[in-house]
Amino acid sequence: MQSKFNELSAKRRSIYALGDNITTSPEEIFNLVKETVRNSPSAFNSQTVRAVVLFGKSSDKVWDIVEETLQKIVKDPTAFAKTKAKIATFRAGFGTILYLTDTDIVHNLEEQFPSYAANFADWSEQAIGGAQQAVWTALAENNLGASLQHYNPLIDDAIHEAFDLPESWKLRAEMPFGSIEAPAGDKDYLPEDQVFKLIK
Template identity: 45%
Template sequence: MAKDFLTALKERRSYYGISKDITVSDARIQEIVEEAVKYTPTSFNSQTSRAVVLLGEQHDKLWSFTEDILRDIVGNAEAFKSTADKMESFRSGYGTILFFEDNNVIAQLQQDYASYADNFPIWANQSNGMLQLVVWTLLEQEGLGASLQHYNPLIDEKVKLEWSIPENWRLIAQMPFGKPTFEPGEKEFQPIEERVKIKK
């Protein structure tokens, strides 16, 4: 039975131990991402967020060339070992969701609503963050573990070339996912009364 949304939200964590051994179908993964993109709110109903789902060999390819790019930057093999281990942990997963924003849509909004021009890129990033959380939580509901990574802009050019991504799509984040292979540690919370104030 699927978890309710609040339970899934509470249990959503960064899983770095993931495997390809999942029971969720590719069709269900596609449905999750498509529905999340469709229904996550955006400012002015601008619908600026975009997503690319990499599965199987395409997922593996992303983390292999990300590793190559980072290795060239770090240089020292010994210093690179922890990064290589991290790349392998992502590659061990089943898939990766790439999150983008469409800069053309944002630019058109800036032109159409000039008095808000400076805010549209900010609002777009906020919408993309909501989309990431929605997808992450829906994956959790399906029993999948994920984490959110940010190797942009280092990998942007290669990603666009490899998967024919439109030039106007700006890469925001990468979400590798798969079957959790171990549980993350306990999460610590700051006192909620210091973070939420109620005024009556």
């Protein structure tokens, strides 16, 4: 069997050397993200995933917040210099996607379906993971590089304030994206017998 999806999945890699050498418009990228998230599955069709797509100074603001937050935490100047350099690679991209979960929906489902209440938070994590992979792959299909970062919950309050986001939207990840200025390195895989099992 052949799968175009697997070809695209292999193309999806963590790209850290990002640039803004992109001719695609922000509106086109936003529509790609929007349609990809809308078509991603979620338990009970709960649609708990929220995506905020930022460009220009708004995208830079995310990484300014990250840098300012970590500067208060990382006291060693040498260590912070490395951290600052890493953050600069994210800021160098064309934009940033914030992935959030609408916790109001999660809590409402917990109340509506008490027999499954313990699962809805986990299911929302599955939904956002699926959406992230789908968007990441769609970006790769269009020759855009990206990586997935997790500076939450350290930056949650500042992000919500900066972009006036609803309180119920819980930040789960940040995805800087842009032109691919250098390819990803080789990817290692665990031995197949440690990962897969065929039972007939």
